[in-house]
Amino acid sequence: MSIPAFGLGTFRLQNDVVIHSVKTALDVGYRVIDTAQIYENEAAIGQAIAESDIARNDLFITTKIWVENLSKDDLITSLKESLEKLRTDYIDLTLIHWPSPGAAISVAESMQALMEAKQQGLTRQIGVSNFTIDLMQQAINAVGAVNIATNQIELHPFLQNRQVVDFANTHAIPITSYMTLAYGEALKNEVIQAIAMKHQITAAQAVLAWAMQLGYAVIPSSTKRDNLVSNLDAIKVTLDEDDMMQIASLDRNHRLVSPEGLAPDWD
Template sequence: MTVPSFGVGTFRLKDSVVIDSVKNALDVGYRAVDTAQIYDNEKEVGQAIKESGVDRNDIYLTTKIWVDKLNSENLIPSLKESLEKLGTDYVDLTLVHWPGEGNDVNEYMAELLKAKQLGLTKEIGVSNFNIALLEEAAAVVGFDQIATNQIELSPYLQNRKSVDFMKKKGIKVTSYMTLAYGKVLKDPLINAIATERGATAAQVTLAWAMQHDIAVIPSSTKRENLESNLAAITLTLTDEEMARIDALECNGREVDPKGLAPIWD
């Protein structure tokens, strides 16, 4: 099992909106779907997968454990509840959503590994971990068990220190907020490259991330945007174009919730 380079996200999508988004994504060719307990849409995501007609075994399904379930009493029961909502016997990847305050890394990583051993999830990983937390997690389960660390990453926030560390340790980097809440879609440099290449700003940005071996999970409520974003897979940027986008780094973090986030590297 390997974390797919391209998937569809479902953050902030609810009810019929998320059902339509996931069904459209699967219909146009996506085969990886990302959700989470706190998104409160697992049931609808499961319904969309069932109604899509795509074989469950062909879909790479990810969910994330919320901070109040990161303990030996609640982690596995909460994952079983997620599976029930999703209408599946297993997920392909289960992540710790945020480290939070006061949670014991040793305790919840041991439980996460146990969930894998029980067959509830095929792979395990983390999200929003800094380097110190990755080292703590690896001390419990081994770096080889951490399939990915899902972090905020965009042309404006490239997290190079963390990315370099993860690549050295064999941990796949998954990016969320890759379009920086849409800010990069208005960026003059990215739009100039897009015009030169006959592409969209979103395609250029997603292709940039993938060429850095970073997985992306953009979301959209519009079928045409889902289809357009997926076409980023076929776009190859030149070294010069990559360097121009790399130079946009400005530590432009969009998400930093107090009480959930660690001290960033």
């Protein structure tokens, strides 16, 4: 099994806004939806999917277990609640959203609980998010690299996270990039704008294509139909070696997401 290269992110989208985004995305061809327990939008997404005419087996749904639910006693119960909200019998991919603050719950305990959820058929694949090299090694020790479908991390032209990526690649763990457009900062960059102009594409398409050509899955979000269509068309874009090198040169370890009390000691 593998992680689809392109999907819809739903962070910060709730209620009617997320319903509209998901319905529009499904209408224009999206089939991958990324959510999380802490986004508080699983029920709205479940409604949007139920009101669409897309068969469940044509969709790939990812959710993430919140830190309060990482213990072996709570993880599966919380995942079943997510299933009810999403109106589905199974999740395609379930991730640990953030490592347990202060390592209150071990990575091993959470990963083994995820494996149990997989064995029960509640989720088809499992993985991690916001994991450092050390945390990935702990996850590998717990369940084996073969059972870790992805590490979903902040990754964009200004934070290319090469140490984590290299470690993941060594163990054949795919990377999912979130915040790929750097909250829109990447779209204003002159280098990226020049590449977009050269190929007659949007700046967003240039960045998304860059990430996918490096082998990363991407999950950009939007509430606008035109942007949803345009972003999805990034799948068709191919950048040349010079383009890739220019974007590689933009890395400056510019991290946008590092919540106090949740963030691990970053590599």
